[in-house]
Amino acid sequence: MLTKKRPLVLCVDDEIRSLETLERTLDEEFDVLTASSAADALAILEDNQVEAIICDQRMPGATGVELLTEVRQRWPEPARMILSGYTDSEDIIRGLNEAGIYQYITKPWHPENLLMVVRNACQLCQLQNENELLTMEMRLTADQVERNVSDKKALLKSGFQLNEIRRSDNSPLNQLCDQAARVAPFDISVLITGPSGTGKELFARALHYNSLRADQSFVVENCGAMPDELLSSELFGHKKGSFTGAISDHVGLFEQANGGTIFLDEIGEISPSFQVKLLRVLQEREVRPLGDNRRRKVDVRVVASTNRDLEEEVRAGRFRQDLYYRLAEVTLTLPELSQRKVDIPMLAQGFLEKAIVEFDKPVQGFTDEALVCMQAYCWPGNVRELQNEVRRMLVLANGEQLGADLLSPRVLRAAPAEEGSELELLAGLDGSLKDRIEALEKRILKEALIRHRWNKSQASRELGLSRVGLRSKLERYQLERVTSVLADEKSAASDCEH
CATH class of the missing domain: 1.10.8.60 (Helicase, Ruva Protein; domain 3)
Incomplete structure (x- = not known):
């Protein structure tokens, strides 16, 4: 089992007893290194990655502020703290401005207070390091992420190429795939008919990924057995409070597919009243979310599918003729598997x-x-x-x-x-x-x-x-x-x- 590594703290003081006291207090939670002079401290920092430095202000040679100023220039990551029995305002101001002091600790110090200050300083250092690593990682991976997205899009497109649909040389699908390939590049509505399980959604995706909208969204909605209010909400969106249960705004699929393709599966199941709403959206190319007075323009290619004979439904008065012609600018009829x-x-x-x-x-x-x-x-x-x-x-x-x-x-x-x-x-x-x-x-x-x-x-x-x-x-x-x-x-x- 991995154990968490303890933070490393450097204590610098020319008084040996003071160093020993600091070490005894801090070694409960930290690994402690000690130095009795600025030169010793710099040598330790050359070989060790510390997270906090506690330095006495009054020392022979370089003062604590002078040492920490150099440390700030060479190793800016550790949290820097001054320990002093004097309260000279000039020292405090210099420490803040030049050495970037995290905390000015006055003598005599209380063990619990010292532990709390060092604990917070080490945590701050760790957070800064993590932030720098994440920032660097984001810079390094931005191009990689962009390449990955492009690669995934290319892989997705390749999986829905019409010439890659599995079929034999003399398959009944050959002519249908040729027709779909001719239709795909043009911004025209397509109705895909055929029994359930024949692959209508596969052809809908192939139409999208072989069109000029291939880099935009492809969204799917199954219209079968869905109440009008719920279907309206799913396709056109709604505002918060527009009906019971609408606890937040919802962007409809037509808006989500803006610039891309929407696939309306089982279109033959929608009610006569909803047919009127859908017809208006297709005619005006705009949607109005439930509970909203504003209309929003959408640019969407519509591909629909059904396992019903919509022409018969039109003759029987169960499906609007004008909506049928809006949806079926081109019709692709998939054969049953028994026919292929x-x-x-x-x-x-x-x-x-x-x-x-x-x-x-x-x-x-x-x-x-x-x-x-x-x-x-x-x-x-x-x-x-x-x-x-x-x-x-x-x-x-x-x-x-x-x-x-x-x-x-x-x-x-x-x-x-x-x-x-x-x-x-x-x-x-x-x-x-x-x-x-x-x-x-x-x-x-x-x-x-x-x-x-x-x-x-x-x-x-x-x-x-x-x-x-x-x-x-x-x-x-x-x-x-x-x-x-x-x-x-x-x-x-x-x-x-x-």
């Missing part, structure tokens, strides 16, 4: 790389079988569900690769694309009972084998079959362990309709 299954291997690998860093649990990747099952599943939660599944697999893994046995049951039960016709037999009215039962039996066998990593002994025990019986069924249904990734997306996508 070719991207699943790259997306899963990207999520895995992030999770490996977060959990500090390195693995080599996914097995082909795991990727086949992942591509066969429909992912109703879209990209967000895939990310959660990858994180879950990594946490549960105890091997070098993430196998299909680590997948959630709902993903594992998804039929591979080549079994689509058999699923239709199960779900439809056509097909004999025997055909439907066999298709179901095949799925049960395959799921059990995957969960047990194709260990036939364990699978047969679970299913209540002998190894010979299980082997017979595998030959009958031609079930083999998957060794390659699915390539037929059209067939896989048909499963998601059920």
